[in-house]
Amino acid sequence: MRFIFRPPAAHAAGLVSLPWEQPLEDWVDDRILEVAHRGISRHVVRFVEVDGLVYALKEIDERLARREYRLLGELEAMGMPAVSVLGVCVERPPVDGIEQDAVLVTRFLDYSMSYRYVFSHGHTSRPTDQLVDAMVELLVRLHLAGLFWGDCSLSNTLFRPDAGSIAAYLVDAETAEMHQVLSDGQRRFDIDYAAERVGGELFDLQHGGLLPADVDPVEIAAELPRRYNALWEELTREERFQPDEQRFRVAERVNRINELGFDVDEIELITTPDGTLLRVHTRVAEAGRHRDQLFALTGLQVTENQARRLLNDLVSYRGYLEQKEGRPVPETVAAHRWRSEVYDRVMAFVPESLADRLAPAEVFHEILEHRWFLSERAGKDVGTTAAARSYVTRILPRTPSTLTVLPGEDDAPAAVSRRA
Structure with missing residues (x-):
């Protein structure tokens, strides 16, 4: 057998002792886990816990496994919202004279859920709208990066709570292709296929009694391309304006793109007889200005939306400190005190038995929302x-x-179960 693993090598070392020579569905090992909110896969997929980390193992044709390993690595290097690939096991020995497929290894995406789990467990009051919006944003990011997915669906996507919204992550890249730039036809194929698959998956939920009664799968399927086209147009359109409008119009366009959760990579201004032509090149990677700023100030690693919410609270706390102490407080000092006096103190209230519910930053966001609700009801600030x-x-x-x-079952009581 041949193992191809990406750094850090220490993670790979603990995986090598698994029974790779056996068919994946026959593995018997105390490190095997069953994940309740996993999605549906056409391949054999198993989960293992090694050195405190959970990995997803997928048995797949070797050619496709090598291809997906390479593509997921490229997406991760670009900062795209996709699962993180660790390695692949190829050239496995035959079993009863039959060649075995390869096994692709990815990191389990913490706090993520399948679309069925989102609907069945009521994680949001607007699951359909939020899942469709998340999928549209994911598709746009992938297309800006030049990735033709070829198999976009709810089943091939994982979802994670993100400061009151839902973020989507690509989890299956078997059919994906990376190009310098996608043609309109490639993008249209992806979005039309996604609409067809999403409609079918929503009909499946409806049949199982998991879809809200007021949700029409046909309408949602038709809405997906409309939302995609609107976002794509907003991010990529060219516009003309007069020279005296330049500063205002450029700032307006950049702010609008930032509001949509994207960053600007490059601005191109072209002088023409009809005025100035503005071309904005949107950054293909996952937006990260607020995330990077929060990490630099506090050491917290969170998503972009969560970072924006936490930074707002940090700014508010800095203002409180300056008013209380009657002097300016440097940003770095305020950040250090906010981390120790607010964030860490608040998170200490969460018992270990509830640590599996939401990511820590998401819990903090929810507490801030709860504070606002309680303060509104009390007519005064109740405090964090x-x-x-x-x-x-x-x-x-x-x-x-x-x-x-x-x-195994979604409503099983145990937090972690090993199956021998």
Whole structure:
């Protein structure tokens, strides 16, 4: 057998001792896990826990496995929202004279859910709208990067709560192709195929009684291309304006792109007889200005939306410190104090038994939302500490898990189950 693993090599070392010579579906090992909110796959997929980390193993044709390994690595290097690939096992020995497929190894995406889990566990009050919006944004990011997916669907996507919204991540790249630039025809194929698949998957949910009664799969399928085209047009359109409008119009366009959750990579201004032509090149990687800023100030690694929310609270806390102490407080000092006096103190209220419900930054965001609700009701600011106690006592226990690895059924009680 041949193992091809990406750094860090320490993670790969613990995986080598698994029974790779056996068909994946026959593996018997105490490191095997069953993930309750996994998606549906046409391949054999198993999950293992090694050195405290969870990995997804997919048995697939060797040619496709090598291709997907390379593509997922490229997407990760670009900062795209996709699962992280660790390695691939190829040239496995035959079993009873039959050649075995390769096994692709990816990191399990913490706090992620399949679309069926989102609908069945009520993680959001608007699951259809939020999932479609998340898929549209994911497709646009991939297309800007030059990736033709070829198999876009809810089943091939994982979803993760993100500061009140939902973020989507590509999880299956078997049919994907990387190009310098996608043609309109390639993009149209992807979006039309996605609409067809999403419609079918929503009909499946409807048949299983998981789809809200007011949701029409046909209407949602038709809405997906419309939302995609609107976002694509907003991010890529060219516009003309007069020279005296230049500063205002450029700033307006950049702000609009930032509001949509994207960053600007390059601005091109072309002088023409009819005025100035503006071309904005949108950055293909996952937006990260706020995420990078928060990490530099506090050491917290979160998503972009979560970072934006936490930075707002940090700014508010800095203003409170300056008013209380009657002097300017440097940003770095305020950030250090916010981390120790606010964020860490609030997160300490979350008991270990509830740590699987949401990512820590998402819990903090929810507590801030809960604080606003309680303050509105009380007619005064109740404070973050009181809001945290209330949220952890009343709200968090009722929140479905997004991290838990369970022994099979969605409603199983155990947090982690190993199956021998």
